[in-house]
Amino acid sequence: MSAPVNRTRPYQSYVYAYPHKTAYRPLPDRPSLRELWSAERKDALSLYLHIPFCEVRCGFCNLFTRIGAPDELSTRYLDALDRQATAVRDALGDRDPVRFAAAAFGGGTPTFLTAGELDRLCDIAEKRTGVDLRAVPLSVETSPATATADRLAVLADRGATRLSIGIQSFDDQEARAAVRPQRRADVESALSRIRDARIPVLNIDLIYGIEGQTARSWRRSLDAALAWEPEELYLYPLYVRPLTGLGRRAAGSNQAWDAQRLELYRTGRDHLLTEGYEQVSMRMFRRTGAPAQGADDHACQTDGMIGLGCGARSYTSALHYSFDYAVDMHQVRSIIDDYTATEDFGRAEVGRRIDESEARRRHLLQSLLQAEGMEVEGYRQRFGHHPAHDFGAELERFASLGWLDETAAPDRLRLSAEGLAHSDALGPELFSPAVRAAMAAYEPK
Numbered sequence: 001m002s003a004p005v006n007r008t009r010p011y012q013s014y015v016y017a018y019p020h021k022t023a024y025r026p027l028p029d030r031p032s033l034r035e036l037w038s039a040e041r042k043d044a045l046s047l048y049l050h051i052p053f054c055e056v057r058c059g060f061c062n063l064f065t066r067i068g069a070p071d072e073l074s075t076r077y078l079d080a081l082d083r084q085a086t087a088v089r090d091a092l093g094d095r096d097p098v099r100f101a102a103a104a105f106g107g108g109t110p111t112f113l114t115a116g117e118l119d120r121l122c123d124i125a126e127k128r129t130g131v132d133l134r135a136v137p138l139s140v141e142t143s144p145a146t147a148t149a150d151r152l153a154v155l156a157d158r159g160a161t162r163l164s165i166g167i168q169s170f171d172d173q174e175a176r177a178a179v180r181p182q183r184r185a186d187v188e189s190a191l192s193r194i195r196d197a198r199i200p201v202l203n204i205d206l207i208y209g210i211e212g213q214t215a216r217s218w219r220r221s222l223d224a225a226l227a228w229e230p231e232e233l234y235l236y237p238l239y240v241r242p243l244t245g246l247g248r249r250a251a252g253s254n255q256a257w258d259a260q261r262l263e264l265y266r267t268g269r270d271h272l273l274t275e276g277y278e279q280v281s282m283r284m285f286r287r288t289g290a291p292a293q294g295a296d297d298h299a300c301q302t303d304g305m306i307g308l309g310c311g312a313r314s315y316t317s318a319l320h321y322s323f324d325y326a327v328d329m330h331q332v333r334s335i336i337d338d339y340t341a342t343e344d345f346g347r348a349e350v351g352r353r354i355d356e357s358e359a360r361r362r363h364l365l366q367s368l369l370q371a372e373g374m375e376v377e378g379y380r381q382r383f384g385h386h387p388a389h390d391f392g393a394e395l396e397r398f399a400s401l402g403w404l405d406e407t408a409a410p411d412r413l414r415l416s417a418e419g420l421a422h423s424d425a426l427g428p429e430l431f432s433p434a435v436r437a438a439m440a441a442y443e444p445k
Contacts, residue, residue, distance in 0.1 A: 010258055011237055015369065015427030018362045019352050021313065021325045023438035030347040031319070033091035040316050041304060042092055044101040047131050049081065049121060050309030051105065052336055053112040055145050056181060065108040065311070066332045074113060076340040077309075078120055085128035085308050087345035100131040104139040108311065111146035115154045122158040129306070134159035141166070144182055144190040152197035161291075162201040163194055164234075169210060169217075170224035177211045178238070184224075191228050200291060201231040208264035209238035209257065218264050222271055231290035234283050235268045237261045237424070265421060279371045282423035310339035314348075317359070321351030331445045356383070358432060360390050365430050369423050373405070373414025387413060394429060 013020075053069045069077070092098050103125060113121060125131050139162040140155055147165060155163070167187055169175050175182050194202055204225045208218055225233060238261070269279065277285040286292070305315040313322040323339060326332050354362070360383050367374030379387050388395055395413075398404050403419030403426055419426060431439075 009254070009425060010262055010422050011239065011424045012428045014236075014239065014424055015365060017313070018365050018427075018431070019320065019354075019358065019435045020439055021322060022442040023435045024320070024322060024325065024350050024352050025438070027321065027348055027351050030349060032347050033088060034093065034346070036316050036319055036321075036348060037092050042096050042098045044099060044304060046305045047100050047103040047125060047129060048305060048307045048309075048312050049103075049105050049110075049125060050307065050312035051107040051110040051113060051121070052077075052309065052311050052332070053107065054109045055112060055143070066329060066336060069112070073336070073340070074117055077336065078113075078117060078124065080310075080340045080342060081121075081308055082124050082128060083343065084345040085124050088306060088308065089129050091346065098130060100129070100136055102137045102139075103131055103133055106139075106141050108141075109143045109146055110140055111142040111148075111151045111155075113151075115148075115150040118151055118154045119158070122154070124308075129308075132159075137161050139164060142190075142194075144187045147190040147194055149193050149196075152193055152199070156197045156199055160199050162203060162232075163197075163199045164203040164205065164232075165190065165194065166205040167221075167225065168205060168207040169213070170221040171213075171217050174210045174213050174217065174221075177213075178207065195228065202228065203232035203234060204228070204230045205234045205236060206268075207236045207238050208268060209261040213260075213264070215264065215267055218267060219271065222268055226272075226275055229287070231287050233272060233277065233285045235265065235272075235285070236283055237265065262421065269421075279420065281370055282420050310335055317354070319348065319351050319353055321348035324350055326445045328445055352435075352438075358435070359383075361430050361432055364391060365427055368413060368415060369427060371415070371420060373408060373412050376411050376413055391430070397429070398426060 052065045053074065054065045054067060056067060089098075105121065110121070111118070122133055126133055136159075138158075138160045140160050141164045142151075143166060147163075152163075168178055168180055170184050170187060172182070172184055191202075191204075206221055206225060265282075269285075272285045273279065276288050278288055280286050303315050303317045305313065307314040307322065310323045311325075313320060324335050326335055363379060363382065364374065364387060367379075374387070376386060379385075383390070395404070398415075398419065399406075401419075401422075403415055403422060405414040405416045405419070408414040415423070415426070
């Protein structure tokens, strides 16, 4: 049983993937991709292409990205992406059918690329891996400055079904406090262009807990977003992480900041529920009747994930693998340079093995952090036990805190409203001791 984390802090860690990349280590045996994928199912793969460039670096951002792409770096990066995609498709082989069920372009900011480069990115995905982008859900991330008409036209033409834009706040002063230079007028113009492109699903990201933010200003941002009738909204609590622009700033009293974020979360949740949105997870809200676009929050990275690009992760049932990870700008640049110079992409370099114990934890995490919860029978069929057999102490603790929904049917394990609100405390309590130790030993770079 894993040791519980400090339950007084509701914001421990955003668990969107398990194990976290800080638990990855160089793989001594550098296994071949052909070997890794030989026994895996390949009939419903997910494809993720990572573009590690942004026009600015937001103060809260700890994603693998750099500012700008000088000296034709974007061209060299796409060249390397082409080589990697070719190597991966070769490793998948042709013995079993290879089919894709979903695709996504993330980053960074994929729309940092020019319209012509985006067209090439789509060509790499289709011609090298065999995915039909017009036949599967295709989600793409963008930003206000890069959501230009020509780029959006390419994405619409190539089959994008979902566009996710990070706004964070419609208040210019709050945006500056988050070290995100933008003007509301430019944000509104970008949203207008996105709607004109007629991509079926618009997602808007907002952040709460920004310095100087109040319940009233938070409500104004929510209403400004709702005016565009987005099919999805993500509400993120602000985190201040090492090596980020805000990492050197004090966020005030942890207790006071936690209380502020919880209050703003509940304000946002309740407002969206009254405005016709359903809660999918702590962060994700979908307009009632809007089409789902692939897996939902927390479950977006499943077994059978092909990640292309130096910040992307790939998942087989037994190994999660990627490239080196960093936040510091100099380290990020070095890793990108190494990636663009790589000729042989046939082996996994950095990752973490997944045994059945970790697979159980991952299944429970991905399912329980969804508002609909987990089907107990599905867990039993996969692992041979009731989840209480494997996680009895943890589930008892969650129940004692009021985090489990006592009204759920016997065949469903589901969080209460309070449990969803504490997802960022609950999730880390399910980390294994080994993963927890690896994350603690990781030296930020």
